[in-house]
Amino acid sequence: MGVSVLSPMGGSGKTLLLAELAQRGFVALTASPISLFLRSYEILERHEIYDVLKARIVADRCEPCYKCVEACKKGAITRDLRVVEGLCEGCPACAYACPKGAIKFVQAKGAEYSIMKAGKGYAVELRVEPGLREEPYLEGLKGVAKRLSEDAGAPYLVEGSRVGGSRKALLVLRSSYSLEERLREFEEEAGKAGAEAAVVLNLYRGPIRVRTSLPVFEMPPKEDPAFEDFVEEVASWILR
Numbered sequence: 001m002g003v004s005v006l007s008p009m010g011g012s013g014k015t016l017l018l019a020e021l022a023q024r025g026f027v028a029l030t031a032s033p034i035s036l037f038l039r040s041y042e043i044l045e046r047h048e049i050y051d052v053l054k055a056r057i058v059a060d061r062c063e064p065c066y067k068c069v070e071a072c073k074k075g076a077i078t079r080d081l082r083v084v085e086g087l088c089e090g091c092p093a094c095a096y097a098c099p100k101g102a103i104k105f106v107q108a109k110g111a112e113y114s115i116m117k118a119g120k121g122y123a124v125e126l127r128v129e130p131g132l133r134e135e136p137y138l139e140g141l142k143g144v145a146k147r148l149s150e151d152a153g154a155p156y157l158v159e160g161s162r163v164g165g166s167r168k169a170l171l172v173l174r175s176s177y178s179l180e181e182r183l184r185e186f187e188e189e190a191g192k193a194g195a196e197a198a199v200v201l202n203l204y205r206g207p208i209r210v211r212t213s214l215p216v217f218e219m220p221p222k223e224d225p226a227f228e229d230f231v232e233e234v235a236s237w238i239l240r
Ligand code: SF4
Pocket: 054, 055, 071, 072, 073, 074, 075, 076, 077, 083, 087, 088, 089, 090, 091, 092, 093, 094, 095
């Protein structure tokens, strides 16, 4: 089982932490642009996943009646009978509405991912097409992260929004109004999942205080000399 790294908001420092841990020998799986945070990396593999359906209008069967335009609740079919791929969800209301059987479906790219060697470890960077959820892809890629972690001889870390079945979980927080609420949810989730849990407080925007009995790691700004010690402490906690 891997280690979940969660945060309730963007800009928490979670991706920076994942990048630092990857470079120290761990495997990081994330839907954030981790390559921007890596000092150097080499792309070992790149894969595209064609797993979503998109409507197409077969021009020589279509006798324009515009029933498909009316049927599409996503506004994905224009008045000149083109399907806007980014809006189409493959539902397939247009096909049911078409009296001429002029709608077909084609497979389109849902996501792509890259496996990178980064320092002593690995990073897996997922990019999901707009409108699609990242979680199912991250779940599917856990198998890839597990294989890399066996090669690296180190645990894998998965970005996520829930603790799931992880053996350990880290919640990364920065200053915001709902910290305590998210922290209580996290403590409850981790308790139910039987996961060992800890909290990282990102001090980049100033001090934060939270009430918790969990271990707390304070993340200084990256340029602070104490940053390296902070990453080492988190790495030790994961390996403990
Ligand atoms: S499949 Fe659904 S979303 Fe796509 S064009 Fe047809 S009605 Fe619209």
